[in-house]
Amino acid sequence: MKALNYLRADTIDSALQYLDEFKQDIRIIAGGTDLVVRLKQDMVKENNILDISRIKELNGIFRENGTIHVLPLTTHTDILESEVIDKYAFILREACATIGSPQIRNRGTLGGNIVNASPAGDSISALFVQTAKLKLKSINGERVVSIEEFFTGPGKTILKPNELLVDIFMPELEENETGFFKKLGQRDALAISVLNVAVKMRRRGAGTNTFDRAVVAFGAVAPTVVRGRRVENAIISSSLDSSKQIHYIARLAFREVSPISDIRASLKYRQDMSINLLYEGLLDLRANDWKRKT
Amino acid sequence: MVQTMDISFALNGKEYKLSVPANAVLLDIIRDKMHLTGTKEGCGRGECGACTILFNGRSVNACLILAPQADGAEIVTVEGADVERKLLSIQKAFVEEGAIQCGFCTPGMIMSSLYLLNKNPNPSISEIREGISGNLCRCTGYVKIIKAVERASKDIGK
Ligand SMILES: Cc1cc2nc3c(=O)[nH]c(=O)nc-3n(C[C@H](O)[C@H](O)[C@H](O)COP(=O)(O)OP(=O)(O)OC[C@H]3O[C@@H](n4cnc5c(N)ncnc54)[C@H](O)[C@@H]3O)c2cc1C
Ligand code: FES
Ligand code: FES
Numbered sequence: 493m494k495a496l497n498y499l500r501a502d503t504i505d506s507a508l509q510y511l512d513e514f515k516q517d518i519r520i521i522a523g524g525t526d527l528v529v530r531l532k533q534d535m536v537k538e539n540n541i542l543d544i545s546r547i548k549e550l551n552g553i554f555r556e557n558g559t560i561h562v563l564p565l566t567t568h569t570d571i572l573e574s575e576v577i578d579k580y581a582f583i584l585r586e587a588c589a590t591i592g593s594p595q596i597r598n599r600g601t602l603g604g605n606i607v608n609a610s611p612a613g614d615s616i617s618a619l620f621v622q623t624a625k626l627k628l629k630s631i632n633g634e635r636v637v638s639i640e641e642f643f644t645g646p647g648k649t650i651l652k653p654n655e656l657l658v659d660i661f662m663p664e665l666e667e668n669e670t671g672f673f674k675k676l677g678q679r680d681a682l683a684i685s686v687l688n689v690a691v692k693m694r695r696r697g698a699g700t701n702t703f704d705r706a707v708v709a710f711g712a713v714a715p716t717v718v719r720g721r722r723v724e725n726a727i728i729s730s731s732l733d734s735s736k737q738i739h740y741i742a743r744l745a746f747r748e749v750s751p752i753s754d755i756r757a758s759l760k761y762r763q764d765m766s767i768n769l770l771y772e773g774l775l776d777l778r779a780n781d782w783k784r785k786t
Numbered sequence: 787m788v789q790t791m792d793i794s795f796a797l798n799g800k801e802y803k804l805s806v807p808a809n810a811v812l813l814d815i816i817r818d819k820m821h822l823t824g825t826k827e828g829c830g831r832g833e834c835g836a837c838t839i840l841f842n843g844r845s846v847n848a849c850l851i852l853a854p855q856a857d858g859a860e861i862v863t864v865e866g867a868d869v870e871r872k873l874l875s876i877q878k879a880f881v882e883e884g885a886i887q888c889g890f891c892t893p894g895m896i897m898s899s900l901y902l903l904n905k906n907p908n909p910s911i912s913e914i915r916e917g918i919s920g921n922l923c924r925c926t927g928y929v930k931i932i933k934a935v936e937r938a939s940k941d942i943g944k
Contacts, residue, residue, distance in 0.1 A: 493809040493810075493811075494809065495788045495789065495808070495809055496789065496808045496809045497789055497808065498789060498791055498808035498852070498854045500854070500857075521852060521855070524850055524851060524852055524855065525832055525847075525850050528811065528849075528850045528851070528852060529831045529832065529850065531809070531852075532830060532831065541808070541852070543852070543854065543855055545855060569844065592832070592920070593832075593835065593919050593920025593921075594845055594898065594901065594902075594916075594917065594919065594920050595832070595835060595838055595845050595846050595847045595898070595920040596832055596847070596920065598841075598844040598845055598846050599841075599844075599846045599847070599850065599851070680919070681916075681919035681920065682833055682919065682920060
């Protein structure tokens with residue numbers, strides 16, 4: 493690892509000061525599960541490393557007026573252990589449960605997963621369908637952006653060098669909302685997504701197979717996580733009565749994704765599997781009277 | 787010039803003050819500075835679990851923690867039976883079940899098992915499998931390791 497200048501901030505204000513002072517030559521470290529791997533591969537150009545892992549104001553989960561806030565230093569394990577998340581953000585929970593290993597989940601943070609901006613970042617597709625918003629703060633002020641606006645390419649975001657991600661928040665899932673996160677990896681544990689899919693749907697009423705809202709997102713099938721709008725429209729405009737109908741809808745996934753072939757899978761396999769994962773997820777939900785799996 | 791940082795931490799119940807290079811990882815400090823070589827380096831990138839330790843009560847990969855980040859931390863390694871009594875029962879169970887072949891994965895396996903049993907004293911087989919899912923073993927095929935964790939959970943419960 494190259495020589496580094498280590499800096500530590502214990503408050504948001506002091507972090508923003510450092511970010512502003514060192515502008516183009518500073519990189520944040522939270523859990524370090526992405527950054528340390530990159531540092532070891534000499535893939536980090538910045539020389540100043542700003543440790544934010546002790547900033548108490550950036551850690552915690554809370555509800556406020558129908559919105560659930562998951563602050564960026566929350567680890568994947570914190571998410572899995574939270575009753576609030578289990579109740580009101582279970583799609584995010586399902587996603588974080590698939591990340592890495594216990595050790596990685598104990599150290600890796602939600603903020604790090606987002607800012608790392610991997611198209612295969614598992615929390616991201618879940619945050620897409622839970623319509624999360626991000627609050628970015630710099631010494632000059634703050635702005636709120638939707639999770640979809642945040643990413644511009646693999647590893648690329650609109651975050652400015654002097655900005656810190658300070659809050660991640662989303663509407664609480666309601667009683668009549670259902671959904672899932674599904675991931676295909678090369679094995680069960682310690683596997684980066686070959687692809688993943690997240691779905692949230694609002695049911696028109698008990699006993700029906702119809703939905704008046706649907707959000708679908710696919711991960712690892714394009715340069716960023718993408719929405720599946722054709723699938724969403726098809727879910728809203730039809731009735732998911734039969735497995736045949738569900739398969740018809742799932743097949744639209746084929747048109748939403750623009751995957752690449754890489755070491756983990758070929759283009760064709762990713763296209764086929766995006767259909768299959770969506771089909772399987774919807775079938776499982778239907779078999780459970782559209783209730784989330786527990 | 788490599789920047790050094792003055793830090794302090796509790797390692798296996800004892801307080802230490804030391805100076806560490808800013809670009810070292812905690813694993814190097816534990817092995818090379820503290821001379822506790824039970825914790826192993828396999829992959830160096832979070833994939834094998836040979837470097838697993840408890841860091842503020844949670845299992846982590848010591849190869850992915852920047853040394854200065856350990857300032858103020860409570861750290862337990864496989865040598866830490868003084869502070870984590872369960873370690874003795876787990877180590878004994880690994881020996882009795884023949885869960886050790888070359889032994890390279892063993893310290894990490896034991897630390898993951900400790901973390902699991904601290905959280906969940908009576909894990910099911912599938913919970914044990916999940917609990918050690920961040921640890922690779924090239925020798926045993928895992929069956930005996932899972933049996934050892936099961937045995938340890940029974941021994942500790944007695
Ligand atoms: C073995 C292994 C397995 C993994 N498996 C998975 C997996 O299955 N799924 C998955 O999605 N990921 C996986 N990861 C990736 C990683 O663990 C996660 O992305 C994790 O959530 C990153 O969080 P962190 O706190 O460790 O990030 P860090 O490494 O600390 O930071 C990552 C990036 O985010 C920036 N950053 C962090 N916090 C902020 C903030 N608040 N504001 C601004 N910038 C910030 C950093 O500058 C850095 O660029 C894996 C990693 C390893 C090593
Ligand atoms: S050496 Fe740390 S996980 Fe392999
Ligand atoms: S005993 Fe050899 S790697 Fe596990």
